[in-house]
Amino acid sequence: xxxxxxxxxxxxxxxxxxxxxxxxxxxxxxxxxxxxxxxxxxxxxxxxxxxxxxxxxxxxxxxxxxxxxxxxxxxxxxxxxxxxxxxxxxxxxxxxxxxxxxxxxxxxxxxxxxxxxxxxxxxxxxxxxxxxxxxxxxxxxxxxxxxxxxxxxxxxxxxxxxxxxxxxxxxxxxxxxxxxxxxxxxxxxxxxxxxxxxxxxxxxxxxxxxxxxxxxxxxx
Amino acid sequence: xxxxxxxxxxxxxxxxxxxxxxxxxxxxxxxxxxxxxxxxxxxxxxxxxxxxxxxxxxxxxxxxxxxxxxxxxxxxxxxxxxxxxxxxxxxxxxxxxxxxxxxxxxxxxxxxxxxxxxxxxxxxxxxxxxxxxxxxxxxxxxxxxxxxxxxxxxxxxxxxxxxxxxxxxxxxxxxxxxxxxxxxxxxxxxxxxxxxxxxxxxxxxxxxxxxxxxxxxxxx
DNA sequence: TAAATAATTTAGATAAAGCTAAAAATATTT
DNA sequence: AAATATTTTTAGCTTTATCTAAATTATTTA
Ligand SMILES: [Mn+2]
Ligand SMILES: [Mn+2]
Ligand SMILES: [Mn+2]
Ligand SMILES: [Mn+2]
Numbered sequence: 238x239x240x241x242x243x244x245x246x247x248x249x250x251x252x253x254x255x256x257x258x259x260x261x262x263x264x265x266x267x268x269x270x271x272x273x274x275x276x277x278x279x280x281x282x283x284x285x286x287x288x289x290x291x292x293x294x295x296x297x298x299x300x301x302x303x304x305x306x307x308x309x310x311x312x313x314x315x316x317x318x319x320x321x322x323x324x325x326x327x328x329x330x331x332x333x334x335x336x337x338x339x340x341x342x343x344x345x346x347x348x349x350x351x352x353x354x355x356x357x358x359x360x361x362x363x364x365x366x367x368x369x370x371x372x373x374x375x376x377x378x379x380x381x382x383x384x385x386x387x388x389x390x391x392x393x394x395x396x397x398x399x400x401x402x403x404x405x406x407x408x409x410x411x412x413x414x415x416x417x418x419x420x421x422x423x424x425x426x427x428x429x430x431x432x433x434x435x436x437x438x439x440x441x442x443x444x445x446x447x448x449x450x451x452x453x454x455x456x457x
Numbered sequence: 458x459x460x461x462x463x464x465x466x467x468x469x470x471x472x473x474x475x476x477x478x479x480x481x482x483x484x485x486x487x488x489x490x491x492x493x494x495x496x497x498x499x500x501x502x503x504x505x506x507x508x509x510x511x512x513x514x515x516x517x518x519x520x521x522x523x524x525x526x527x528x529x530x531x532x533x534x535x536x537x538x539x540x541x542x543x544x545x546x547x548x549x550x551x552x553x554x555x556x557x558x559x560x561x562x563x564x565x566x567x568x569x570x571x572x573x574x575x576x577x578x579x580x581x582x583x584x585x586x587x588x589x590x591x592x593x594x595x596x597x598x599x600x601x602x603x604x605x606x607x608x609x610x611x612x613x614x615x616x617x618x619x620x621x622x623x624x625x626x627x628x629x630x631x632x633x634x635x636x637x638x639x640x641x642x643x644x645x646x647x648x649x650x651x652x653x654x655x656x657x658x659x660x661x662x663x664x665x666x667x668x669x670x671x672x673x674x675x676x677x
Numbered sequence: 678t679a680a681a682t683a684a685t686t687t688a689g690a691t692a693a694a695g696c697t698a699a700a701a702a703t704a705t706t707t
Numbered sequence: 708a709a710a711t712a713t714t715t716t717t718a719g720c721t722t723t724a725t726c727t728a729a730a731t732t733a734t735t736t737a
Contacts, residue, residue, distance in 0.1 A: 242724065263685055276725055278686055295685055295732055326571040339563050345556055351546040462694065483715055496695055498716055503693090515702050515715055
């Protein structure tokens with residue numbers, strides 16, 4: 238059994254190693270979790286001793302297959318709770334992450350199975366992220382950055398960086414959410430900002446930075 | 458903001474002081490929480506410093522009005538989660554307490570309000586205990602021990618000691634649950650065991666000890 | 678490539694929540 | 708009213724998860 242803190246580290250290291258190189262740096266973990274690098278080093282030692290990570294001093298960390306399994310189950314819980322909060326309690330999709338960050342640490346096999354059933358075995362969470370099944374299998378569909386589309390491309394928003402509350406709030410305001418249909422109208426050469434049409438209604442300009450943090454699946 | 462441990466102590470002290478004398482002993486807390494008396498003394502100091510308890514060395518502890526308010530809100534959360542687990546996730550009524558013991562510590566005003574609404578503002582939990590409202594008001598109805606009834610009395614089971622897993626399991630087996638209608642058929646003088654009829658169906662004998670731990674409201 | 682800079686680890690400290698063993702206060706028996 | 712037993716507190720220790728400051732290793736730059 239892992240402590241809440243161990244679980245948070247493990248999940249972070251899993252996420253960082255999925256979204257980039259396999260070797261995760263101490264600083265990147267520290268930055269994400271807002272703890273000091275020395276604290277990260279301590280925790281890496283603990284998790285390595287439990288064979289959930291491999292670590293080479295001064296070089297970097299990568300997750301073991303046992304660590305991966307555990308991390309995926311935490312992510313499963315996190316995303317199922319997000320669905321519950323969003324669909325049943327009617328939270329907005331930018332409010333669910335923080336609460337799920339706590340709920341994910343409640344350990345009770347039966348609880349999560351019953352929750353899954355109650356929610357009718359959802360496949361994606363409110364941010365468009367896939368929900369691993371009981372066996373840890375994840376159904377991943379190819380996603381690209383909205384910033385990579387060309388003029389007249391159409392797409393469905395499938396994912397948004399949910400670690401930044403400000404971004405989520407902004408997208409809420411301009412009515413972009415998971416499942417929104419977006420058409421690229423124009424791309425401004427000067428600053429790479431783009432003009433888009435959301436759900437065949439409002440047209441807005443968004444900065445390149447924003448477009449970089451919205452992942453979509455192309456539909457033509 | 459209180460830690461999980463502080464919350465558990467505060468709730469325990471509130472419960473002990475409700476069900477008995479106002480002065481709660483260090484040993485009784487220790488017994489209930491399965492920690493050592495010395496650990497209890499430490500925590501009493503911490504909570505006293507926060508003005509949630511009053512404590513006189515070697516004499517005893519009682520809860521302050523601030524402490525009471527906080528304790529009641531924790532109990533509110535506990536019981537609402539129990540309703541969720543029982544009604545929505547279909548847990549048995551003897552399984553919900555343990556899980557709610559963890560869920561009650563998730564602190565988010567909006568979460569508990571939305572949960573309350575979602576559950577349609579329930580008045581009692583699956584063990585028959587009243588659920589305090591947002592303002593901490595509790596609607597308490599008079600309850601008596603099943604062991605205090607006389608022959609031919611009828612009653613509704615309203616409450617069962619939910620701290621003892623074994624008792625709950627046993628009652629589940631003989632199909633006694635909150636809301637069950639019970640008629641006292643016979644009282645055995647020798648050991649005060651009683652013969653009861655449950656929901657106008659099965660007749661069973663239960664020991665005096667069991668009857669002492671079932672609270673009911675008389676219906677005639 | 679040597680110096681400067683950045684990243685990482687180590688050493689040592691702190692706070693929370695528990696523990697054991699011993700001391701002190703209170704309660705109960707002879 | 709002593710003696711004995713029980714309850715409670717104190718003193719000191721442990722583990723977990725943080726931190727700061729200093730040391731070490733790796734990387735970048737001049
Ligand atoms: Mn978390
Ligand atoms: Mn999510
Ligand atoms: Mn609890
Ligand atoms: Mn209950």
